[in-house]
Amino acid sequence: MKTTLNTLKHTNEEALFFGIPVMCDKSSRQGFKTLIAKLFFNPQITPEHVIRYLDQLQRGIISVDRLLKLIDKGMQAPLLYRSSESDLSELMHDKIQDWTNTFGELSASDWAYLENNYNINRQLLVVEENKTPQTDFHSPKEMAMFVKERVYGQDKAIDMLSVPFFQQYESKRRGKPCLIKTPVLLIGPTGSGKSAIFQGYARCSKCIIVPINSSEISGTQWKGMHMTDVILRTIKDKHGPKFKNIVGRDNVINEYICVLLDEVDKITHHNQKLASSSGTDFYTDIMCDLMRALNPGEYLFLDDGFNPDGSPKGYKIPVDNILIVFAGAFSGIEDVVRKRLHLNKSIGFSQASSSSTSIDALLNQVTPEDLIEWGFMPELIGRIGNICALNSLTPDLIYNIMTNAKDNILQSHIDYCHQYNIDLHFTPEALHLIADAAYKSGLGFRNVKTLLSKCLNPIYYEFRDESAKTAMRTVNIDHDFIAKQLNLLTK
Numbered sequence: 001m002k003t004t005l006n007t008l009k010h011t012n013e014e015a016l017f018f019g020i021p022v023m024c025d026k027s028s029r030q031g032f033k034t035l036i037a038k039l040f041f042n043p044q045i046t047p048e049h050v051i052r053y054l055d056q057l058q059r060g061i062i063s064v065d066r067l068l069k070l071i072d073k074g075m076q077a078p079l080l081y082r083s084s085e086s087d088l089s090e091l092m093h094d095k096i097q098d099w100t101n102t103f104g105e106l107s108a109s110d111w112a113y114l115e116n117n118y119n120i121n122r123q124l125l126v127v128e129e130n131k132t133p134q135t136d137f138h139s140p141k142e143m144a145m146f147v148k149e150r151v152y153g154q155d156k157a158i159d160m161l162s163v164p165f166f167q168q169y170e171s172k173r174r175g176k177p178c179l180i181k182t183p184v185l186l187i188g189p190t191g192s193g194k195s196a197i198f199q200g201y202a203r204c205s206k207c208i209i210v211p212i213n214s215s216e217i218s219g220t221q222w223k224g225m226h227m228t229d230v231i232l233r234t235i236k237d238k239h240g241p242k243f244k245n246i247v248g249r250d251n252v253i254n255e256y257i258c259v260l261l262d263e264v265d266k267i268t269h270h271n272q273k274l275a276s277s278s279g280t281d282f283y284t285d286i287m288c289d290l291m292r293a294l295n296p297g298e299y300l301f302l303d304d305g306f307n308p309d310g311s312p313k314g315y316k317i318p319v320d321n322i323l324i325v326f327a328g329a330f331s332g333i334e335d336v337v338r339k340r341l342h343l344n345k346s347i348g349f350s351q352a353s354s355s356s357t358s359i360d361a362l363l364n365q366v367t368p369e370d371l372i373e374w375g376f377m378p379e380l381i382g383r384i385g386n387i388c389a390l391n392s393l394t395p396d397l398i399y400n401i402m403t404n405a406k407d408n409i410l411q412s413h414i415d416y417c418h419q420y421n422i423d424l425h426f427t428p429e430a431l432h433l434i435a436d437a438a439y440k441s442g443l444g445f446r447n448v449k450t451l452l453s454k455c456l457n458p459i460y461y462e463f464r465d466e467s468a469k470t471a472m473r474t475v476n477i478d479h480d481f482i483a484k485q486l487n488l489l490t491k
Helices: 026-040 047-058 064-074 088-103 108-118 122-127 138-150 155-174 194-205 227-246 280-291 332-340 357-363 368-374 395-404 408-419 428-441 447-458 464-467 481-491
Strands: 184-187 208-213 258-263 299-306 312-318 323-329 386-389 422-424 475-478
Touching: 026 047, 026 064, 026 108, 047 064, 047 088, 047 357, 122 280, 138 155, 138 312, 155 184, 155 194, 155 386, 184 227, 194 208, 194 258, 208 227, 227 258, 227 299, 227 312, 332 357, 332 368, 395 408, 395 428, 395 447, 408 422, 408 447, 428 447, 428 481, 447 475, 447 481
Parallel strands: 184 323, 184 386, 208 258, 258 323, 422 475
Antiparallel strands: 299 312
């Protein structure tokens, strides 16, 4: 509903600009329009702030030029909220909604002004807004099919994760937590797709996504970044200036979030050695904190400093609203499995000297007892619902991901070249060479991004803005070109 702005009405107003009366003479009109456009196209400045600025303008407290200078310099004031790590497209979506509710819909001439002066049009904002698919999912199978279009070769893990993610999705939709969902542990070598699977589900979960690297957090009694610090920061970044609107009674944040706790194997191991042998309680405290995040019916306290009176300031979030996915490479746990199965340990056994099939077979037999032997507390392992081992990626699988998976890094390079009217073509032999190099690196598909960027850098070096004005031309990337670039990289 449009807000009536009686205090901003001018008796001789000629027109509306972005829903706001033009309150100046012709000589100052251009500066006024620039100011309004910048106030609009800044996701950190709320409509309430705009009303205050315009009121100060109307009363002569501040000038248009002064306001423009303050905005251009990134003024730091209580009225201006800044959130540099937020997703700006989502914040602009909220900003447009708030602006419409306060000042009314933007007119065609308003959008034309933005396009002519800032190269921003309505269609571009809508495209950015729709990065998350609008499809409604009605079963875990439907969610799994969506993720399988983007992640290849890991169907077992995708199917297993589809159940808790769908339960979390339904919790968000119904506004009621699912008490039977349990966390999942993903085990797999570097570059096998653990993060990619989580990101695939993140795109369709409609929940707040919190990726955390386990090696960078500490326990409650220790200095450093705590898991709850990352959760609170992510929630604040997601909502920006509207964060205060989601805090309910007793400072409870009733949000639904999905947490990826990556490199969880490093909680107990440092440089492939058991960390607890150092004789400290550091890693035990981290595991105890994780257990608190898995206790149904309880709350996590999100510390936010102190109140003016010195009392702790913070918020609470229900544990039942949180889904945690653990992930790690667990390099060396195959020896724990081999010991339990009384298999003879090969001399000099390693991932490099042993077939991927044998390692996959051993990882698929990891049990809770093996994880306890690895160094995890039994109380923590008892709270994890399923353990799923990912397959090692073969060169053929890496090739299939590059050529068939949606939203993959190869397509991003092709789309980038289209901006410069370049039609980038790869021969199958060139892509197979990249896949082989990624496999031999031991980094899996993760290394494909690095290889592609370094191989294509000589082509990108020649790009110029003017090339977008020329006719479309084709650039073929063949086996010899990739081989030459890979040889240069190894010198």
